[in-house]
Amino acid sequence: MLATAVIVLREVLEAALVVSIVLAATRGVVGRGAWVTYGIVAGTLGALAVAAFADVLAAAASGLGQEIFNATVLFIAVAMLGWHNVWMTRHGREMAASLASVGTAVRVGDKPLYALSIVITMAVLREGSELVLFLYGIASAGPGQPTELAGGFALGLTAGLMLAVGMYFGLLRVPSKHLFAVTGWMILLLAAGMAAQGAAYLVQADILPALGETIWDTSYLLPDDSVIGRLLHTLVGYTARPYGIQLGFYAVTLTVVLVLTKITPGSTRRPAA
Amino acid sequence: MSKPLFRLSLVWILGLAPWVASDAQDLSFALTIKDHRFEPSELQVPAGKRFKLVVKNLDPTAEEFESHDLKLEKVIPGGSEANLTVRPLKPGTYKFVGEFHEKTAKGSIVAK
Numbered sequence A: 001m002l003a004t005a006v007i008v009l010r011e012v013l014e015a016a017l018v019v020s021i022v023l024a025a026t027r028g029v030v031g032r033g034a035w036v037t038y039g040i041v042a043g044t045l046g047a048l049a050v051a052a053f054a055d056v057l058a059a060a061a062s063g064l065g066q067e068i069f070n071a072t073v074l075f076i077a078v079a080m081l082g083w084h085n086v087w088m089t090r091h092g093r094e095m096a097a098s099l100a101s102v103g104t105a106v107r108v109g110d111k112p113l114y115a116l117s118i119v120i121t122m123a124v125l126r127e128g129s130e131l132v133l134f135l136y137g138i139a140s141a142g143p144g145q146p147t148e149l150a151g152g153f154a155l156g157l158t159a160g161l162m163l164a165v166g167m168y169f170g171l172l173r174v175p176s177k178h179l180f181a182v183t184g185w186m187i188l189l190l191a192a193g194m195a196a197q198g199a200a201y202l203v204q205a206d207i208l209p210a211l212g213e214t215i216w217d218t219s220y221l222l223p224d225d226s227v228i229g230r231l232l233h234t235l236v237g238y239t240a241r242p243y244g245i246q247l248g249f250y251a252v253t254l255t256v257v258l259v260l261t262k263i264t265p266g267s268t269r270r271p272a273a
Numbered sequence B: 001m002s003k004p005l006f007r008l009s010l011v012w013i014l015g016l017a018p019w020v021a022s023d024a025q026d027l028s029f030a031l032t033i034k035d036h037r038f039e040p041s042e043l044q045v046p047a048g049k050r051f052k053l054v055v056k057n058l059d060p061t062a063e064e065f066e067s068h069d070l071k072l073e074k075v076i077p078g079g080s081e082a083n084l085t086v087r088p089l090k091p092g093t094y095k096f097v098g099e100f101h102e103k104t105a106k107g108s109i110v111a112k
Helices: A002-025 A032-052 A056-064 A065-102 A113-139 A145-172 A176-202 A226-238 A246-262 B004-015
Strands: B027-033 B036-040 B044-045 B049-059 B061-066 B072-076 B079-085 B090-096 B106-111
Touching: A002 A032, A002 A113, A002 A145, A002 A176, A002 A226, A032 A113, A056 A065, A056 B072, A056 B079, A065 A113, A065 A176, A065 A246, A065 B072, A113 A145, A113 B061, A113 B072, A145 B049, A176 A226, A176 A246, A176 B072, B004 B036, B027 B044, B049 B072, B072 B079
Parallel strands: B027 B049, B044 B106
Antiparallel strands: B027 B036, B049 B079, B061 B072, B061 B090, B090 B106
């Protein structure tokens, strides 16, 4: 049961962390719960569909369907995360101010909740489909498996949720004035890491060149499959043996989003463009 | 679509323009998954040469071929096979696992 739980936790970890960061980034926004729920539900349904058609997807694009699909899902999330940060440049200060003064829910114009909802959908979709296939495998392994399945699933899911809840309340300890600055940086690093991961899928599919096979190797120090390695992988895009192009995608994402937030008109009462 | 979003998408589309680097893959090696085990569990390959790795999953359920050493991960649905391109390897041992059955499904590629 523990082995099952570990795999379940591994697969839900990324989505759980993404959800907790999004929840912190939307603190005080009316209607965020509904959007987060839509994101999770859409991602789950999508994951079931992807798992059901796994053979079709695997065979698509001359056998590269899976890599292209994963990269696309990641890049959509990157675009949405970037868009959120650009939007926050315009409205972040108002939001922080009203959060600090009122302390409760505020309706802040059109904070792009749909964008963050899509981010959640993408996170749940990608890891979720693997989880579904894994669980289906156990379920069909014969009698006596239901306990293993249900117990492992419940345990892994609970652990993932606890991590997310811990992360969320940890973030809420950040003073309101700085909260959105902190979540903004976290979202930026999340986006850069996802871009780098997407690049790796495209290298695997031979669509992009590696531009350097192993820029560094810290696998002896902090392996990719260690708990901390995985956490850092999700939060800041850590990879023990990155390709050159992964660093390129990471740097370009950071730069593009930062430049866009710098050239976007600031947060005073200007009407949205 | 608003301006910043448009610019952001443009960057990605340009970034994705496929300048495909595909050279001939004469070398090919095969692995089979059965009863959640790899056969053979150790594969000898020449170092410094790119090759195709065909992984056949004879089990009825899906397996995820995963190797941090080789930087590969791919879900292989039950009863199907996947083609993976392995990039030129330095001499050494490269581990891989079937992530869904890590206890039994493990093996390594030895590049010489």
